Structure formats: structure tokens, C-alpha cells
Amino acid sequence: MGSPSATITGDSVEQRSQRLPHRRGVRVVGKIRPFIDKDPSLLNRSQVSVVKADGGHAVISFTDHSASRNESYKLDWCYEQDERLDQIFSKEIKPLLYGVLRGSNACVLGYGARRSGKTHTIQGSEENPGLAPMAVFELLALIEESGGGSVSISCYEVNQDHIYDVLEPKEQEVLVLEDAGRRIQLKGLSRVPVKSVSDFKRAYFNRCNSDAQLRSHKGLIIYVATVDKETNTNHLGKINFIDLAGYEDVKRIIDPKPHLSESAKINKSLFQLLNVVYALNANETYVPYRESKLTRLMQDFMCKSSSAVLLTCLNPVLCQDTGHVVSMASRSCQVVNQYRYDSSRKHKSSLWQGLPCSPSAGRTGSINSSTKKNENIRFGSMEKKLNNATPMTKKGIGFTPAAYGSSARKVRQFQPGSVEKDTKDMPLRKLFDGSSHITGSTQDEVLIASEAVEHSSQEEAECTSQVLEHSSSDEAALTSSNTIKDLEIVDVVPATEPSGIQTINETAISDPLVLAYRYWPGIWRATKQHAVDLHKNFIDAIEKKFLFA
Numbered sequence: 348m349g350s351p352s353a354t355i356t357g358d359s360v361e362q363r364s365q366r367l368p369h370r371r372g373v374r375v376v377g378k379i380r381p382f383i384d385k386d387p388s389l390l391n392r393s394q395v396s397v398v399k400a401d402g403g404h405a406v407i408s409f410t411d412h413s414a415s416r417n418e419s420y421k422l423d424w425c426y427e428q429d430e431r432l433d434q435i436f437s438k439e440i441k442p443l444l445y446g447v448l449r450g451s452n453a454c455v456l457g458y459g460a461r462r463s464g465k466t467h468t469i470q471g472s473e474e475n476p477g478l479a480p481m482a483v484f485e486l487l488a489l490i491e492e493s494g495g496g497s498v499s500i501s502c503y504e505v506n507q508d509h510i511y512d513v514l515e516p517k518e519q520e521v522l523v524l525e526d527a528g529r530r531i532q533l534k535g536l537s538r539v540p541v542k543s544v545s546d547f548k549r550a551y552f553n554r555c556n557s558d559a560q561l562r563s564h565k566g567l568i569i570y571v572a573t574v575d576k577e578t579n580t581n582h583l584g585k586i587n588f589i590d591l592a593g594y595e596d597v598k599r600i601i602d603p604k605p606h607l608s609e610s611a612k613i614n615k616s617l618f619q620l621l622n623v624v625y626a627l628n629a630n631e632t633y634v635p636y637r638e639s640k641l642t643r644l645m646q647d648f649m650c651k652s653s654s655a656v657l658l659t660c661l662n663p664v665l666c667q668d669t670g671h672v673v674s675m676a677s678r679s680c681q682v683v684n685q686y687r688y689d690s691s692r693k694h695k696s697s698l699w700q701g702l703p704c705s706p707s708a709g710r711t712g713s714i715n716s717s718t719k720k721n722e723n724i725r726f727g728s729m730e731k732k733l734n735n736a737t738p739m740t741k742k743g744i745g746f747t748p749a750a751y752g753s754s755a756r757k758v759r760q761f762q763p764g765s766v767e768k769d770t771k772d773m774p775l776r777k778l779f780d781g782s783s784h785i786t787g788s789t790q791d792e793v794l795i796a797s798e799a800v801e802h803s804s805q806e807e808a809e810c811t812s813q814v815l816e817h818s819s820s821d822e823a824a825l826t827s828s829n830t831i832k833d834l835e836i837v838d839v840v841p842a843t844e845p846s847g848i849q850t851i852n853e854t855a856i857s858d859p860l861v862l863a864y865r866y867w868p869g870i871w872r873a874t875k876q877h878a879v880d881l882h883k884n885f886i887d888a889i890e891k892k893f894l895f896a
């Protein structure tokens with residue numbers, strides 16, 4: 348095996364990777380567990396059956412005669428009971444590894460109901476390694492074959508929205524942070540070099556899959572460092588295998604309360620993760636990564652530039668949990684390229700139908716009738732405020748970029764009343780991810796239209812509605828507020844220097860001030876002096892409220 352800085356000429360890896368089909372979004376495949384239950388009566392129960400269609404997808408069917416239930420769900424593919432792990436590995440995982448060797452990110456999510464075979468499939472055991480260990484073995488072999496490189500691993504566990512290091516356990520949680528380049532950094536997560544298969548087995552099987560009793564999401568990140576000889580560039584690719592905790596319908600839990608709340612939290616986190624899959628496959632502009640630490644952690648592995656596989660493990664006999672899991676998986680995958688904005692579409696028919704979490708969580712692509720109504724109310728109040736603006740502000744309406752130098756040129760022009768026109772067809776989040784809405788400016792002050800936000804949590808929703816109630820505050824209150832208390836009530840945010848008001852784009856979204864624009868809708872007016880006085884306090888308040896809550 349070569350040294351860490353050794354090179355990969357890439358020939359054979361490159362050739363192999365070029366034969367791979369182009370993938371978009373998250374590929375959603377099923378795997379039916381073999382029948383292993385000792386109770387033979389289960390054999391009389393309805394079996395899960397699969398039909399492979401010509402178009403390269405699979406249809407999973409259940410027929411439950413006792414409940415007159417007959418359902419079919421489409422997935423990208425489904426592996427049947429007799430198909431072995433090495434077959435799944437060749438078809439689903441190997442293609443990802445070639446990308447990882449060239450510096451891409453990828454992930455494989457083992458999703459399913461309890462006892463559906465997730466751990467067996469993803470982690471396996473020393474005797475029967477699962478897909479994650481098989482990937483390490485393959486990467487070690489590929490690196491050796493192509494001239495060199497290095498492999499290292501991290502193992503983590505996500506328990507009730509807390510992330511812990513598994514290879515070097517510590518009391519403190521692993522922190523999910525975003526760096527200046529918007530890459531996710533996992534602070535406090537150890538990384539251990541792996542030089543051989545036995546090195547890996549020692550580290551992984553002794554620690555990572557030792558506690559089968561603990562219900563948590565368990566992940567293995569494999570980092571691969573290589574150098575491309577021809578271009579002399581370093582690559583660092585990584586692939587994340589996650590064995591998700593099993594879904595279980597909380598209504599049917601008869602165990603004591605702690606187990607119930609644990610299951611509810613697990614279900615919620617699975618739901619949040621599936622929302623990310625849905626958003627990616629629907630090609631939505633807003634992907635709800637901020638819903639939980641797990642989704643934040645997965646951000647670099649599940650994005651438009653990475654490759655991901657959602658492996659949905661299924662029990663062979665029909666049960667309610669299997670039905671739920673496959674329906675969620677199917678809804679996440681069927682939307683690829685079919686999603687359209689449709690104003691007549693109600694949440695009833697969306698992914699969130701009948702599910703315990705808020706339908707608005709992470710939902711931006713379609714605006715249902717009630718959202719539209721709220722929007723009109725908010726836009727209406729915004730227009731009213733614009734028309735009531737002080738003469739000085741009115742004069743400045745229709746921002747002149749030249750007045751503030753080149754950085755201000757990025758700011759879009761808005762005329763009074765144009766906000767509705769400009770935004771009504773836009774996913775709500777895009778208002779803030781795409782651009783700021785400068786409605787007016789003068790040499791001394793700026794006016795920013797910061798509009799409706801979809802709320803990713805109850806806390807944010809309450810916070811926003813509280814502010815909306817005060818949105819008719821008069822100009823005097825707006826300009827005289829200079830304490831955090833006032834700030835929270837009258838929806839004033841300090842702006843930075845005009846030259847600092849740049850387009851609110853994706854790269855700026857980690858800025859607390861940008862978060863503020865997103866979470867406190869209304870007209871944001873600030874003098875430059877305000878900016879200086881309040882900027883620091885405001886950021887402190889926002890950080891306390893949202894970033895480090």
C-alpha cells in the first residue's frame with residue numbers, strides 16, 4: 348500500500364467510472380430481507396412482492412386480505428430476498444467509490460422498519476461484512492491497484508439529536524459547524540488512519556457496531572486522499588454509510604413512556620432526513636438541512652454535487668411499519684423530474700400527508716391555499732408600509748446601485764408594489780437564499796423588504812408571528828429602537844454599511860444577520876448609526892436564539 352501522498356494515475360479507475368450511468372439526486376432502492384422468522388405462521392401472512400418494470404424501476408406490492416389493503420409503490424430498484432450483499436455492492440456502491448477516489452462525496456443510508464435488516468446490510472459483522480466494510484476493503488484495494496493514497500475513518504452515533512464520537516468516545520458532543528466555504532466541519536470527531544483490512548476490522552467491529560441494544564443512528568465516514576498524477580491535484584473524497592435507527596409506529600408501542608418518546612424522536616429524525624431526500628429529488632431550491640443535527644451532518648454528503656443511495660430495507664411479510672417505510676421511500680424517489688409548481692396542489696397530496704410533523708417543515712415547492720392567504724396578508728402589510736414610508740425613504744425607493752460602489756451593484760432593484768409580483772411564484776425560502784430585497788435607500792439609511800418565511804420549527808414560527816403582530820409599528824418606533832428588547836418587538840434590524848449590503852445569497856446564509864432577515868419578516872429599516880450601535884448585540888441575540896440553542 349502506498350504512502351498517503353502517493354498518486355493515483357487514475358487510468359483504470361477513470362475508465363471504470365466513465366462507464367457509470369449519470370445519477371441525479373438520491374437513488375432510492377429497496378432490499379427485501381430473507382425470511383428468517385422462526386414462527387411458521389408468519390409464512391401465511393401476506394408477502395411483499397416485487398415486479399421489475401422495463402423502464403428500470405421496481406414496483407413493490409402488498410396485499411393484505413384481512414384489511415382489504417392492496418398497495419403498490421414504485422422505487423428506483425429493489426433487491427429481492429435471494430439477492431446477496433455482494434450483488435448490491437457491485438451495482439450500487441462500487442460506482443460511488445470511483446467518484447470518491449476522484450474527490451467526490453457520497454452516502455449510503457440504510458433506512459427501514461425495526462428488524463428489517465439495516466444493520467446486517469450496512470454494518471454486518473466480522474464474519475459477514477456489510478456494505479460499509481466492503482467499501483473500505485474495496486477502497487484499500489483500489490488505492491493499492493492504482494498507485495497509492497490513504498484511507499481514514501470516523502465513526503459516530505446520533506442519539507436524540509446529539510452526535511457522539513465512537514472511535515474515541517468523549518463526554519462532549521460532536522459539533523456540526525459550517526466553514527467559510529460552506530463545508531460542514533465535524534468538530535470533535537476523531538479520524539483514524541486505516542492501512543489494512545485488519546486495521547479496519549480492529550477499529551470498526553470492536554467499537555462501532557458493538558452496542559446493538561442502543562437505538563441510535565450509527566455512521567461510518569470513510570475519507571480517501573489521493574493525488575491525480577496527470578493534473579497534480581490532491582483529492583479528498585468521503586463516503587458516509589449510515590445505519591439509521593429503525594422506524595416503528597408509536598401508536599402501537601405498549602412499552603413504558605421512555606421507549607415511546609425515543610421512538611417518536613427517531614421517527615421525527617427519519618422524517619426530516621426523508622424531507623432532504625425529497626427536496627433533492629424534486630430539485631427544490633431549498634433543501635431543509637437545518638431541521639436537525641443529522642440533516643446538517645449529511646449536508647455535504649447529500650447535495651446536488653454528491654451521490655447518494657437510500658437503501659430501504661423491507662421485512663418480507665407485510666406489516667404496517669413496512670408499508671409506511673416503503674411509501675415514504677417511494678414518495679421521495681418518484682418526484683425526480685416530475686415536480687412542478689402547482690398552485691392547486693394541497694399539502695394533503697404531498698409527502699407530508701398524514702405524518703406527525705408539520706407539513707410546512709422544509710416545504711417550499713408548492714404553496715397551498717392557506718399559505719397563499721398568509722402571503723397576501725404579509726405582502727399587503729409590506730406595501731402599506733412602503734407607501735407610508737418617510738419622504739426621505741420614498742425618495743430613495745428604487746435603489747441606485749451606482750450610489751454605493753461596486754459591491755452594491757449586486758443588489759436587485761425593487762419598486763414599491765413590485766415585491767408581490769417578483770416573489771409570488773418563488774419558493775418562499777428563495778426570497779432569502781436568492782437575493783435581498785432592497786426597497787429603498789439613501790445615503791444614510793436602507794430599507795430592506797424581508798418577507799414571509801417558511802418555518803422550520805415551532806419556535807421560529809412563534810417568533811415570527813410575534814413580530815408580525817407588531818409590524819404596524821410607526822416610523823418613530825422604528826428609528827428610535829436601540830435595545831434588543833425593542834428590536835425584537837418592532838422588527839428593526841441594523842443594516843451594515845451600504846457597501847456591505849450584498850445580495851443575500853447561499854454563501855452568506857451562515858451569517859447570523861442573514862438568518863435574522865430570514866426569521867423576522869417585515870420592512871427592515873436602519874440608519875447607519877443603528878448599524879454600528881446594534882449590530883453586535885443583535886448578532887449575539889440571534890446566535891443565542893437559533894445557532895446555539
Ligand SMILES: Nc1ncnc2c1ncn2[C@@H]1O[C@H](COP(=O)(O)OP(=O)(O)OP(=O)(O)O)[C@@H](O)[C@H]1O
Nearest residue numbers: 380381383460461462463464465466467468592593
Ligand atoms: N440478508 C439477511 N440474511 C440473513 N439474516 C438477516 C439478513 N438481514 C437481516 N438478517 C437478520 O435479521 C435480524 C434483524 O436484522 P438487523 O439487526 O440487521 O435489523 P435492523 O433493521 O438493523 O434492526 P433494528 O432496527 O432493530 O436495529 C438479525 O438477526 C439479522 O441477522
